[in-house]
Amino acid sequence: MAKTTKSSQQQSTISWGEYASIYLESIERTKLELRQIDWEMQMTLSEKQRLFGQNVTRLLAYIGQQDYSFTFGEALRTQEQADIYAKSGKGITHSLHIKKLAIDLNIFSPGGIFLTEVKDLEKFGKYWESLNTDNTWGGRWHLHPDSDHYQCNDNL
Numbered sequence: 001m002a003k004t005t006k007s008s009q010q011q012s013t014i015s016w017g018e019y020a021s022i023y024l025e026s027i028e029r030t031k032l033e034l035r036q037i038d039w040e041m042q043m044t045l046s047e048k049q050r051l052f053g054q055n056v057t058r059l060l061a062y063i064g065q066q067d068y069s070f071t072f073g074e075a076l077r078t079q080e081q082a083d084i085y086a087k088s089g090k091g092i093t094h095s096l097h098i099k100k101l102a103i104d105l106n107i108f109s110p111g112g113i114f115l116t117e118v119k120d121l122e123k124f125g126k127y128w129e130s131l132n133t134d135n136t137w138g139g140r141w142h143l144h145p146d147s148d149h150y151q152c153n154d155n156l
Protein backbone atom coordinates (compact mmCIF):
# COMPACT_ATOMS: atom_id res chain seq x y z
CA MET A 1 0.00 0.00 0.00
CA ALA A 2 1.36 3.34 -0.99
CA LYS A 3 2.18 5.51 1.87
CA THR A 4 0.55 8.86 1.54
CA THR A 5 2.53 11.71 2.82
CA LYS A 6 0.72 14.92 3.00
CA SER A 7 2.84 17.64 1.54
CA SER A 8 3.44 20.31 4.04
CA GLN A 9 1.46 23.31 3.08
CA GLN A 10 3.43 26.18 4.37
CA GLN A 11 1.52 29.23 5.29
CA SER A 12 2.78 32.23 3.43
CA THR A 13 4.26 34.64 5.91
CA ILE A 14 4.79 37.35 3.35
CA SER A 15 2.07 39.65 2.07
CA TRP A 16 1.54 40.41 -1.61
CA GLY A 17 2.68 43.97 -0.98
CA GLU A 18 5.92 42.80 0.63
CA TYR A 19 6.49 40.32 -2.15
CA ALA A 20 5.97 43.04 -4.74
CA SER A 21 8.47 45.29 -2.96
CA ILE A 22 11.11 42.58 -2.96
CA TYR A 23 10.38 41.86 -6.60
CA LEU A 24 10.76 45.50 -7.58
CA GLU A 25 14.00 45.81 -5.63
CA SER A 26 15.41 42.78 -7.38
CA ILE A 27 14.54 44.28 -10.74
CA GLU A 28 16.25 47.51 -9.79
CA ARG A 29 19.34 45.60 -8.70
CA THR A 30 19.72 43.51 -11.80
CA LYS A 31 18.56 46.19 -14.25
CA LEU A 32 16.38 45.02 -17.07
CA GLU A 33 18.40 44.17 -20.13
CA LEU A 34 15.93 45.61 -22.57
CA ARG A 35 15.83 48.85 -20.64
CA GLN A 36 19.50 49.27 -21.42
CA ILE A 37 18.88 49.41 -25.13
CA ASP A 38 19.91 52.73 -26.54
CA TRP A 39 16.73 54.39 -27.70
CA GLU A 40 18.57 55.77 -30.70
CA MET A 41 18.84 52.21 -31.97
CA GLN A 42 16.05 50.86 -34.08
CA MET A 43 13.99 48.38 -32.09
CA THR A 44 11.98 45.71 -33.79
CA LEU A 45 8.27 45.49 -32.98
CA SER A 46 8.93 42.23 -31.15
CA GLU A 47 11.59 43.86 -28.95
CA LYS A 48 9.25 46.72 -28.19
CA GLN A 49 6.39 44.37 -27.34
CA ARG A 50 8.62 42.46 -24.91
CA LEU A 51 9.87 45.67 -23.34
CA PHE A 52 6.23 46.69 -22.94
CA GLY A 53 5.51 43.33 -21.25
CA GLN A 54 8.39 43.80 -18.83
CA ASN A 55 7.21 47.27 -17.94
CA VAL A 56 3.65 46.01 -17.40
CA THR A 57 5.12 43.45 -14.99
CA ARG A 58 6.80 46.25 -13.11
CA LEU A 59 3.56 48.27 -13.03
CA LEU A 60 1.62 45.29 -11.64
CA ALA A 61 4.22 44.79 -8.91
CA TYR A 62 4.08 48.50 -8.11
CA ILE A 63 0.28 48.30 -7.78
CA GLY A 64 0.72 45.38 -5.37
CA GLN A 65 3.40 47.19 -3.43
CA GLN A 66 0.85 49.93 -2.66
CA ASP A 67 -1.60 47.24 -1.48
CA TYR A 68 -3.90 48.05 -4.39
CA SER A 69 -5.20 45.20 -6.54
CA PHE A 70 -6.32 44.83 -10.13
CA THR A 71 -8.18 42.77 -12.68
CA PHE A 72 -7.16 42.52 -16.29
CA GLY A 73 -9.00 44.47 -18.92
CA GLU A 74 -8.29 44.27 -22.60
CA ALA A 75 -4.76 43.77 -23.93
CA LEU A 76 -4.70 42.40 -27.47
CA ARG A 77 -7.46 43.73 -29.71
CA THR A 78 -8.22 42.66 -33.27
CA GLN A 79 -8.56 45.24 -36.03
CA GLU A 80 -12.20 44.18 -36.39
CA GLN A 81 -12.89 44.92 -32.72
CA ALA A 82 -11.05 48.25 -32.95
CA ASP A 83 -13.25 49.22 -35.91
CA ILE A 84 -16.38 48.34 -33.92
CA TYR A 85 -15.18 50.45 -30.97
CA ALA A 86 -14.36 53.34 -33.30
CA LYS A 87 -17.85 53.29 -34.79
CA SER A 88 -19.44 53.41 -31.35
CA GLY A 89 -17.05 56.12 -30.13
CA LYS A 90 -15.38 53.82 -27.59
CA GLY A 91 -11.99 53.74 -29.27
CA ILE A 92 -9.90 54.40 -32.33
CA THR A 93 -9.15 52.29 -35.40
CA HIS A 94 -5.36 52.55 -35.01
CA SER A 95 -5.27 51.57 -31.34
CA LEU A 96 -1.96 50.33 -29.95
CA HIS A 97 -3.90 47.37 -28.51
CA ILE A 98 -3.74 45.94 -32.04
CA LYS A 99 0.08 45.97 -31.89
CA LYS A 100 0.28 44.42 -28.39
CA LEU A 101 1.55 47.73 -27.04
CA ALA A 102 -1.37 48.63 -24.75
CA ILE A 103 -3.25 47.16 -21.81
CA ASP A 104 -6.30 48.17 -19.79
CA LEU A 105 -6.19 47.50 -16.04
CA ASN A 106 -9.03 47.78 -13.54
CA ILE A 107 -7.42 48.99 -10.34
CA PHE A 108 -8.96 48.65 -6.87
CA SER A 109 -8.03 50.58 -3.73
CA PRO A 110 -6.69 48.74 -0.66
CA GLY A 111 -10.28 48.81 0.59
CA GLY A 112 -11.52 47.12 -2.58
CA ILE A 113 -13.10 50.12 -4.26
CA PHE A 114 -12.94 50.11 -8.06
CA LEU A 115 -11.17 53.29 -9.10
CA THR A 116 -12.09 55.15 -12.28
CA GLU A 117 -11.21 58.77 -11.52
CA VAL A 118 -8.03 60.17 -13.06
CA LYS A 119 -7.00 61.74 -9.76
CA ASP A 120 -7.23 58.39 -7.95
CA LEU A 121 -5.06 56.63 -10.54
CA GLU A 122 -2.52 59.31 -11.35
CA LYS A 123 0.24 57.81 -9.21
CA PHE A 124 0.10 54.66 -11.32
CA GLY A 125 0.09 56.73 -14.52
CA LYS A 126 3.13 58.65 -13.33
CA TYR A 127 4.92 55.45 -12.41
CA TRP A 128 4.10 53.97 -15.82
CA GLU A 129 5.52 57.02 -17.58
CA SER A 130 8.66 56.90 -15.45
CA LEU A 131 9.49 53.45 -16.81
CA ASN A 132 10.05 54.53 -20.40
CA THR A 133 9.96 57.78 -22.34
CA ASP A 134 7.59 56.16 -24.85
CA ASN A 135 5.07 55.17 -22.18
CA THR A 136 1.81 57.10 -22.03
CA TRP A 137 -1.02 56.76 -19.54
CA GLY A 138 -4.53 57.22 -20.94
CA GLY A 139 -5.51 59.41 -17.99
CA ARG A 140 -3.47 62.19 -19.66
CA TRP A 141 -5.83 62.56 -22.58
CA HIS A 142 -7.83 65.71 -22.05
CA LEU A 143 -10.58 65.07 -24.58
CA HIS A 144 -11.38 61.50 -23.55
CA PRO A 145 -9.40 60.47 -20.45
CA ASP A 146 -8.92 56.70 -20.41
CA SER A 147 -7.58 56.14 -16.92
CA ASP A 148 -7.39 52.34 -17.17
CA HIS A 149 -5.20 52.45 -20.28
CA TYR A 150 -1.40 52.07 -20.34
CA GLN A 151 0.49 52.11 -23.64
CA CYS A 152 3.95 52.24 -25.17
CA ASN A 153 3.98 54.61 -28.12
CA ASP A 154 4.97 53.13 -31.42
CA ASN A 155 7.54 55.29 -33.13
CA LEU A 156 9.00 52.49 -35.20
Ligand SMILES: [Zn+2]
Nearest residue numbers: 102103104149
Ligand atom coordinates in the same frame (compact mmCIF):
# COMPACT_ATOMS: atom_id res chain seq x y z
ZN1 LIG B 1 -6.94 50.68 -23.75
